[in-house]
Amino acid sequence: MSLNSFGHLFRVTTWGESHGPALGATVDGCPPGVALDEGMIQHWLDRRRPGQNRFTTQRQEPDAVEILSGMFEGRTTGTPIQLMIRNTDQRSKDYGEIAQAFRPGHADITYWQKYGIRDHRGGGRSSARETAARVAAGGIARAALAMLAPDIRITGYMVQIGPHLIDRERFDWAEIETNPFWCPDARTAEDWAVYLDEMRKSGNSVGAVVEVVAQGVPAGLGAPVYGKLDADLAAAMMSINAVKAVEIGEGMAAAALTGVENADEITLGADGQPVYSTNHAGGILGGISTGQDVVVRFAVKPTSSILTPRRTITRAGEETEIVTKGRHDPCVGIRAVPVGEAMMACVILDHLLLDRGQTGGVRGRIG
Amino acid sequence: MSLNSFGHLFRVTTWGESHGPALGATVDGCPPGVALDEGMIQHWLDRRRPGQNRFTTQRQEPDAVEILSGMFEGRTTGTPIQLMIRNTDQRSKDYGEIAQAFRPGHADITYWQKYGIRDHRGGGRSSARETAARVAAGGIARAALAMLAPDIRITGYMVQIGPHLIDRERFDWAEIETNPFWCPDARTAEDWAVYLDEMRKSGNSVGAVVEVVAQGVPAGLGAPVYGKLDADLAAAMMSINAVKAVEIGEGMAAAALTGVENADEITLGADGQPVYSTNHAGGILGGISTGQDVVVRFAVKPTSSILTPRRTITRAGEETEIVTKGRHDPCVGIRAVPVGEAMMACVILDHLLLDRGQTGGVRGRIG
Amino acid sequence: MSLNSFGHLFRVTTWGESHGPALGATVDGCPPGVALDEGMIQHWLDRRRPGQNRFTTQRQEPDAVEILSGMFEGRTTGTPIQLMIRNTDQRSKDYGEIAQAFRPGHADITYWQKYGIRDHRGGGRSSARETAARVAAGGIARAALAMLAPDIRITGYMVQIGPHLIDRERFDWAEIETNPFWCPDARTAEDWAVYLDEMRKSGNSVGAVVEVVAQGVPAGLGAPVYGKLDADLAAAMMSINAVKAVEIGEGMAAAALTGVENADEITLGADGQPVYSTNHAGGILGGISTGQDVVVRFAVKPTSSILTPRRTITRAGEETEIVTKGRHDPCVGIRAVPVGEAMMACVILDHLLLDRGQTGGVRGRIG
């Protein structure tokens, strides 16, 4: 029962602090025979890496991943894969003040209260830097999925920044990679650029909503009733820094629907297999995948590190004000997109393996 | 790794089907010495029990719980507690049609696809009847909390039915127990009664949003980074039947806030301990409790069993229409209130024990 | 992390006390589609049941098992199977004295020290009666193995009682079921009968060694390095009441062998697959099955409940002497035989499922 681990059979343990010597992920349970190299993991890390445009922190880390174990001649061996990323840009001097004062909205105070000791530099273990390890692990999950279930495609994108939502009518998969926000709606991406520039200039920040879709997931994944696919996804996404809500399919909006509206009616496709009229369920019924797209959304709160002074207290028990200087994203939600994708990849792979163990992966026949 | 279990040290495994001989919960890890009897558990089961008013299913089950182990002379012994509830009202004849056709919105089709066999009677394992076992286990968690942390108070209530939200200005704790909806706003409760009567008469159903608050939770509970208090709550709530979204504190609304708005500023109370100006965080920072109220909300989709015909397919591969007769709630969200409370109680107790194991429960000092 | 559970994917949680209302096992992870009924489980329980001859306790329990969940129309559904055995012969009056005094060799004192409360009646949770639940769960494991790997045959037998070992030259599988000791050597069985009669008459007891063999286990089961097949077997057997040692293959004797002697040389069989000259390894190399017989032995200490007075102390802190009256086996090892078989069946099934989840169950090819 490692509390820094997630997954059942594909089990990822992340370790490391923002300003320690290194961070990484211990990945256990990757099937043998998966073609893998550092470049394949680096690809996903580079997507997440900060400092790529003016909307993410200017911290410059190469984030070069090293595979320390679990590989032989270009393939995984079924033994644990250790991924290490050295921390190179450790400007600890920026973080002097927060050694004493607790930044509002950060885990500074709770880590202190729980542990009585904390690595305050850059947030230590609670830094969003931990998510680099998740993205690296997600790279392995993607490589394994490419072997075991090549039809699965996992894509994350941004659907809301502050009060500004995308227009679903203008949704275009091809747009996602073309703007700094992973926004599937080109016009909204332009609006966000203007909006975030204002935020940044005013020393403020803003929240966001990320959506991650897994296409091509076979029916039958998920382990009722406490390892349900949606329950595992909820935990996975909620464990990401700054996430405050997780939705599956209709999500919160399901509350306002009637049963007639919400029913995803079923007909038969040309192949004699089920076709759903709609996907209110987000691809999951009773915790098990239906074969439709698995759709997850999560809300990321605004960056807590802002240049506007906020009241707080010190460890010594004195009231003070704090301004969090340093290099911070006006919207941390942007960097959460590849993290959400990585979590989805890990959860889907995990359930693919689990389903094989539980049932042999054989399906009940329709027709 | 039981997939029908949840919790780390306080570990609950539920078992049983809607129309099998019995259902129940195996509760492992309850501390020794907790005063407990069947009446204390029955109290919470009675709150959840259907057939109490016209807004919940008319199935009449006494839901009488029997404690089969783990007790001696009125106290828990630290050994597993087995809770059993016999199923007495098993009108299987109502469920003939769904042996063949898959009800839209139900787990009928996914259980079939995954397992190739299913107990179709009343939904079998995927029936909301499983939540009786959760409520029973929650009764044990509450008894243990009463011994270990008597200041903790856990309360669930309804904040939305269909499109109708409560008015927070009229929020009154005392109202919650006085209407059939656990609604803290008397006027809205009246509106809901009218609205639900219409729904029921038109053979339709509607979704809801439940909020559960834990007051008096000490700072320091939660196990970063994958056993975070919020991640565990997200999984716990999402695992409840028909839940499609989970929010902590501001939840989805956090996306539209700025960092300045969202900051819960900290000052010092008369006792020299932290006081927060607001609770956007829902009592959790970095996955660890702050000492504020822990606030969770979840959306329940409308009951999928409706009297309006919906298109579906049969196991034999034929298209058909289905009307789900039988005794169904127009709004299953209502019965989810005590279930959400139970999950909260289990998660909080679990983290209280876990924190003792991890850190000894000692806190970092402020001042 | 239930501490009353074992297994990874086939997960068994036992519950219940010797003199409580009932005891049983919650079995999660049984594959769907396994043909099963109560008679198939009862068969194994009847083998274990006391009161069948003068060498086991005269406690008369029917030990009738009831399946409460997880079945539909004669087959398992993949959902948790709850097994319950009511305790019917609860002569609590026999156990008055041990409420105060701790019986040497029993868990009376340690349960008291750990929990500060204990059900002293008949040993409560620490009674060997708990093993009935294991045997019942083992019955399910056997049924699942019969479907998934019908070539596997699991057999336990006694190889030593007190200082008297069987003669391996006279080993006869057919003898095992024909004497009250599950002894594969008819002549030794006769000696044991005489020896145990003496022990019983003198108010004494004696230890034993049980061997369990699994034949037909495919190569490739076992999860290095901390879920090794032998490590899991060691834990499974050591967790049985009164067991003090576990051996695989040569066991302790391996210490006195040289590398030349201990090598299980490999040649090719007619089918081009490996044939081993010997089986010092007990069918396990590097924690993974070789395809040879899996051979486990465990030592059971003498029954601690004896009629000879022994010095002890009371809970109140006074020295005293105790004679454990009641109905006790002169050699508890005898009843451990079906328990050992059950644990072997559970562990093998668990690793069969686990291997499918990890690797898909595909094997590296030889030739």
Next chain:
Amino acid sequence: MSLNSFGHLFRVTTWGESHGPALGATVDGCPPGVALDEGMIQHWLDRRRPGQNRFTTQRQEPDAVEILSGMFEGRTTGTPIQLMIRNTDQRSKDYGEIAQAFRPGHADITYWQKYGIRDHRGGGRSSARETAARVAAGGIARAALAMLAPDIRITGYMVQIGPHLIDRERFDWAEIETNPFWCPDARTAEDWAVYLDEMRKSGNSVGAVVEVVAQGVPAGLGAPVYGKLDADLAAAMMSINAVKAVEIGEGMAAAALTGVENADEITLGADGQPVYSTNHAGGILGGISTGQDVVVRFAVKPTSSILTPRRTITRAGEETEIVTKGRHDPCVGIRAVPVGEAMMACVILDHLLLDRGQTGGVRGRIG
């Protein structure tokens, strides 16, 4: 459920292969505030390190450990501690032959059969080199015990090499550190030196028995019935390379004892607390520590890599003979001593934390 992890709350995951870039341990659940540095871990690694005398392999590895996370200003923070040891002496050329032929007694064949791919160099993941990671993790466990339970002292030593046992009459704690065998009996140590020289010269090897004692363990540790202290120790020791048997207290010899002989009678000490006349139980009753010395023994089979030719087969399906050249210990049991100590330290710490989580660590009172 990582299968490369052990422990409940103090959870150790080892990773790495004999000839990969590095190996190490991810240690999760170490309490915060433990004074620790690399030197404290290196101390134990140096004890295990090969190449220190003529009785252990001449492979020269500095085995320098690096702490990559989980520390701040000389103390643990409660977050995962990553330990890495770079592999520097990777003479892969020695291992050409075993790429094709399976060495008898090694995991070569089973890893191949299970995974269909293996890092054959030096045994890859199945190499005893993995135990360096265990020893490093054990160093952390010892540091935590020094803070939480400073009275606990853990000592391993050799009690048998080949057929030669120590004389318990000559047992001297002070001798253990003075000879290359960790032998507590000086005269036997001399005999072993002669005996092992012969073995080495004849290209043969021999088995051994290691005993590990934990003194000062408080009563009450252990989690019945499947997390029993002895069951966890059995799994821990059996998971060490080449171990074939585990004994607690009397171990296998318990089988030949009578109940009268085996009873550890209890009287009261001067402090009013229990004093046991003997320790046949090895400090554990019902899976819970009694407060006596916890005594574990395990048998290590002879080194399988020997210079005497043995028959085997190749991956291509041909019969052949193999002589394992390279640098091998005539008795791998010697290097298992610090490994056994490390496992004991990890298990004891784990149960100390677990007991706090389960019961608060409060004890039932005697007197």
